[in-house]
Amino acid sequence: MRARWPLVFAFAVLLWAVLYPHLFVLIDSVRVGEVFSLDAYRAFFTTRAELEALWGSLWISVGSVILSALIGVPLAFLFARFEFPGRSLFGALAALPVLLPPLVGVISFLFLYGESGMVTRSVQGILGLETPPWRLVGGPAVLFVHAYSMYVYFYLLVSAGLARLDASAAQAAESLGASRLRVLLKVTLPMLAPSLGAASVLVFMSSMASFSAPYVFGGGFRVLSTQIVASRVNGEMTLAMVETVVLALASLAFLGVLRRFERGQELAAVGKGVPAPRHPVVSRSARWLLPVLGVGAVVLLLLPHLTLVLVSFVEEGTWTTEILPSQFTLDNYGALFSDPQLWVPVRNSLQMATIATAANLAFCFLLAYLLVRRQFKGRGALLFLAMLPWALPGTVIAMALATAFSVNQPWFGRFVLVGTFWILPLAYFVRNIPLVAQSAMASFRQYDFAMEDAARGLGASWWETTRRVAAPLVLPGLAAGGLLAFVTALGDFVSSVLLYTFRTRPISVEILSQLRAFDFGAASALGVVLALLMTLVFAVGGRWVRSAAPAGGR
Amino acid sequence: MSEGAVAPVLRLARVTRRFGEVTAVDDLSLEILPGEFVTLLGPSGCGKTTALRLIAGFEAPDAGTVHFRGEDITGWPPQRRGFGMVFQNYALFPHLNVFENVAFGLRARNVADRDVRRRVLATLEVVDLAPLAERPVQALSGGQQQRVAVARALAIEPPLLLLDEPLSNLDQALRVQTRNDLRRLVKELGITALFVTHDQEEAFDLSDRIAVMQAGRLRQLGSPQTLYREPADRFVAGFVGRANVLEVERVDGGAKLAPGVVWPVSDGRPAASRGDRWVLLARPEDLDLLDGRDAAEERGAGVPYLHGRVRDRRFRGEAFLYRVEVEGARVSSGAKGRASGREAGLVEVVAATEDLAVGSTVRIRPKRGARLHLFPDVA
Numbered sequence: 001m002r003a004r005w006p007l008v009f010a011f012a013v014l015l016w017a018v019l020y021p022h023l024f025v026l027i028d029s030v031r032v033g034e035v036f037s038l039d040a041y042r043a044f045f046t047t048r049a050e051l052e053a054l055w056g057s058l059w060i061s062v063g064s065v066i067l068s069a070l071i072g073v074p075l076a077f078l079f080a081r082f083e084f085p086g087r088s089l090f091g092a093l094a095a096l097p098v099l100l101p102p103l104v105g106v107i108s109f110l111f112l113y114g115e116s117g118m119v120t121r122s123v124q125g126i127l128g129l130e131t132p133p134w135r136l137v138g139g140p141a142v143l144f145v146h147a148y149s150m151y152v153y154f155y156l157l158v159s160a161g162l163a164r165l166d167a168s169a170a171q172a173a174e175s176l177g178a179s180r181l182r183v184l185l186k187v188t189l190p191m192l193a194p195s196l197g198a199a200s201v202l203v204f205m206s207s208m209a210s211f212s213a214p215y216v217f218g219g220g221f222r223v224l225s226t227q228i229v230a231s232r233v234n235g236e237m238t239l240a241m242v243e244t245v246v247l248a249l250a251s252l253a254f255l256g257v258l259r260r261f262e263r264g265q266e267l268a269a270v271g272k273g274v275p276a277p278r279h280p281v282v283s284r285s286a287r288w289l290l291p292v293l294g295v296g297a298v299v300l301l302l303l304p305h306l307t308l309v310l311v312s313f314v315e316e317g318t319w320t321t322e323i324l325p326s327q328f329t330l331d332n333y334g335a336l337f338s339d340p341q342l343w344v345p346v347r348n349s350l351q352m353a354t355i356a357t358a359a360n361l362a363f364c365f366l367l368a369y370l371l372v373r374r375q376f377k378g379r380g381a382l383l384f385l386a387m388l389p390w391a392l393p394g395t396v397i398a399m400a401l402a403t404a405f406s407v408n409q410p411w412f413g414r415f416v417l418v419g420t421f422w423i424l425p426l427a428y429f430v431r432n433i434p435l436v437a438q439s440a441m442a443s444f445r446q447y448d449f450a451m452e453d454a455a456r457g458l459g460a461s462w463w464e465t466t467r468r469v470a471a472p473l474v475l476p477g478l479a480a481g482g483l484l485a486f487v488t489a490l491g492d493f494v495s496s497v498l499l500y501t502f503r504t505r506p507i508s509v510e511i512l513s514q515l516r517a518f519d520f521g522a523a524s525a526l527g528v529v530l531a532l533l534m535t536l537v538f539a540v541g542g543r544w545v546r547s548a549a550p551a552g553g554r
Numbered sequence: 555m556s557e558g559a560v561a562p563v564l565r566l567a568r569v570t571r572r573f574g575e576v577t578a579v580d581d582l583s584l585e586i587l588p589g590e591f592v593t594l595l596g597p598s599g600c601g602k603t604t605a606l607r608l609i610a611g612f613e614a615p616d617a618g619t620v621h622f623r624g625e626d627i628t629g630w631p632p633q634r635r636g637f638g639m640v641f642q643n644y645a646l647f648p649h650l651n652v653f654e655n656v657a658f659g660l661r662a663r664n665v666a667d668r669d670v671r672r673r674v675l676a677t678l679e680v681v682d683l684a685p686l687a688e689r690p691v692q693a694l695s696g697g698q699q700q701r702v703a704v705a706r707a708l709a710i711e712p713p714l715l716l717l718d719e720p721l722s723n724l725d726q727a728l729r730v731q732t733r734n735d736l737r738r739l740v741k742e743l744g745i746t747a748l749f750v751t752h753d754q755e756e757a758f759d760l761s762d763r764i765a766v767m768q769a770g771r772l773r774q775l776g777s778p779q780t781l782y783r784e785p786a787d788r789f790v791a792g793f794v795g796r797a798n799v800l801e802v803e804r805v806d807g808g809a810k811l812a813p814g815v816v817w818p819v820s821d822g823r824p825a826a827s828r829g830d831r832w833v834l835l836a837r838p839e840d841l842d843l844l845d846g847r848d849a850a851e852e853r854g855a856g857v858p859y860l861h862g863r864v865r866d867r868r869f870r871g872e873a874f875l876y877r878v879e880v881e882g883a884r885v886s887s888g889a890k891g892r893a894s895g896r897e898a899g900l901v902e903v904v905a906a907t908e909d910l911a912v913g914s915t916v917r918i919r920p921k922r923g924a925r926l927h928l929f930p931d932v933a
Binding site: 169180190 | 611631635636638639641642643646648658659662703707
C-alpha cells in the first residue's frame, strides 16, 4: 500500500489555493451585506458602461488573436521555410519580445506612436501637418498594441510546430496532385492546429487580462479588466466581484470553444518524421522581396524595444518637442542603485519570484509524479484543479486571492495575507502551477521507469539511482518549466497591480508609477533592467537546461 | 512503339544531383517500361532515395533530364507529375481518417463526390481495409497504416507508382506478408512501379529488373537472375546474395588461390584492367565440400581442392551452411561497401551433408559448371 499523504496534500493545496478563493468571488458577487441578492448582476447587465466593457474585452481579445496570427504565422513560415541571408539572426530576434512583459512593450509604444512619439512626429513633419496624423487612443489603439506585442506567441509556437512537422505529409499531398495552396490549407495548417490553438489561447487569455494597454491607450474605451480595478478603487466591491465572475465565465466559454475545435487532434506524426527542407528562394523578385519583407517586419516589431533602450538614456526633462531626444545620460541607471525608491522594486521582484518558483518546483514535482505514475480515483479532478489557473485571466485569480485572504478565519483556512509580503508570491505560485506541472508531467512521461529498475538491478542504491538516473533525466524538463515560471513571475503585472502594497511593489508596478509621474527615463531604465534580468535568467538557466538535456533527450 | 519496341514510360538521362560536396546521384540513366516493376537497390546513402525523389519531383537535378511518356518533365512540380508515392514513414495525414486520406488525391482533382466515394471504397477493398474506412489513421496498426498509404497512392490511378522503402517499418513476419500482398496487387493491376530498398531479398522477390546503386552511381541493371549469375563487378557480386571473396593471382586458365590450386573462371570477365590484385567471387552453393581423408582422389584429374577445417556449421533448412578455415588461400571479409557478418579467412559452403563435424578436415572445390567470377580488387 502506498502512502496516501502525498495525494491528500496535493489535493489540499490545490483546493485551498486554486478553487477555494474563487468561491468567495462567487459568494461575494451575490451578497450584499449578509443578504443574498442578484442586484449586482442586474446592475451589471443593465448598465451600458458595463456591457460596453464586456463587449470591449471580447472583441479586443478575438481581434488580438486574429491580428497576432496574421503577423506571427506568416513570419514563422517565412523564417522556417526559406533560406536567405540573415535568416537565422532575424529569425531569433523575432522571438525576443517573448522575454518582455507586455507592459514594457506598451510604454515604448507611447514613445513611438503616441501623440508626441517619434514616428508620429516624423510623419507629421514630413507631411507638414498641423496636428498629429493619428491619435493612439481607444479600441483600435489597444488592438494595435496587443497585436504588436502578442504576435510572438504565434511566431514561437508555429515555428516550433513547423520544426516538428513531418514534411513527408505535405510531399505526399503534392505527389497526389494537390496545389501548393491546397497543401497549405488542407494539410499543413490542420497539422499545425495544436500550435495554432495553443497560441490562440495564450493570446486570448493575455488580452482578456490585459490591463496596461487599455489603461494607457484606452482613453474612454472600457474593458473588464480595467473596469474591475476601477470598481474596486471606487469601493463598489460587489460590482467588482460580478465583473470578475463575468470575466472568468467569458474566458472559460471561449476556452471551451477552442478546446472543441482542437479536440482529438493529438497530431503526433504517424511514424517517424522528416524535417521540411528549407527552400532557397528561386524567383528573382522574391529573392529580394522576401528577406526585405522578413527583416523589415522584424525591425518594425523590435522598434519599441529599441526605443525603450534609447529612452532609458534620455536625461529627464530634456526631450520635449524634438522628434528624437538629443541629450543622453547614465543618470537613470545610476538612480536605480542610489535611489532605494527604484532599487526596492527590483529586489522585491527577485525575492518574490524566487520564493514562488521554488514552491512551484517542489509542489509540481510531487503533483506531476502523482498524475503520471499513480492510478487513483479523482485523478481527473486533480488534473482539472492543476490546470484551472491556466483557464482564468490573471485579474480573476488576483481578485479571488484578494477576497479570500483579506479575512482572518484560521479555522476556515483564511488568513490576512492582503497587505503582507506573502500575497504576491502566493499569486505567482497559483498562476504558474499549470505551466510548471505540465513541463514536469512531460518529463515524467518521457522518463522510462524501467531504467530505475535497471539501475537498482545493477546494484545502485536508492539514492544513487535518484541522483544518477532519475534526476539527470527528469530535472531538465522541470527546470525549463521553472525558468519560465520565474521569468513570468518576475515580469508579472496583471495580478500584481491588484495585490501589491507600497512596500512590496514589484518592478512592473513601479514602471507604471514612474510613467504616471512622467519620468520616462526611469520607467524605461526599469523596463530595460527587467528585460536584462529575464535575458540573464534564460542565458544562464537555458544553458544549464541544454547541457543537461542530452542525457534526457530522446 | 511503331517498330514493336515498347516505348519506356519513364526515362532518366544522365541525371546528377549534388548536395554541397556530396554527389548523391551521379550520371544516372535508366528506363522503365510499361507494367514493369523496377527496384533501386543499394546500401544506405547510395542515392537511391534521392533518385526516387528526383523522379517524384521533390528534388531538381543539377544535370540531366527526366522524360515521362516522351515528354520532358524535368522542371515539373510534383503536383503536375501525379505519380503516386508511398513513403517510408507512410506520411499519412493525421488529421484525416482512412477514407479522407485515400480520397485526398481525388478531391485535389475535383472528382465529383459520388465518384470519390465509389473509387475510395473500391481502392480500400483492394487493400482489405474497407471496414476501417471511418477510423482515424492513428488507430491503425503499422501494417494497416502501410496499406492506407498504398491505397492513397493507388486511388489516383497513377501512371507510375513510387515506393520508398515502404516495408522497412514493419516487423519481419508482417513484412513478408505485406510484400506478397504488394506483389499480387501490382501484378493484378498491371501497375508500373519503381521501388526503393536496401533489402535484396525484397528486391529479388518483387522486381522484374533491379538497378544496383552504389555511391550515387548505377552499378548494374538487370533481372534478379542476371545480377546473381552475371554480376558486373565485385560490388554487385558481393551485395546481391552471399559470396566468398578470395584474393587470387590471375593466371592462364583461371585464378590461382594457393600454390598449385588454380580454379577455372567463367569467361567474359574484364581482361582490360591491368591491376595485379584480383579477387575471385564464389557463391557458397557453387562449391563442393568433401571430407579430407580420401587422398587417392586428390591425385586424379579435375580441379584441385582447397584444404581446410570446419569452423562451424549452421542448419539452414534445405542444407547446412559450413564455414571452413582454409589453408594457403587468402579470404577477404566480403564485398567492400557492405557490412558483412562474415569473418576474414572463412569460406562458406552450402552442403546437404550432415556428416562433417566441427573441427574435421575437409576439401573444397567448385562444382562442375559453377560460375566463378574474377574481378580486379577495387571497390
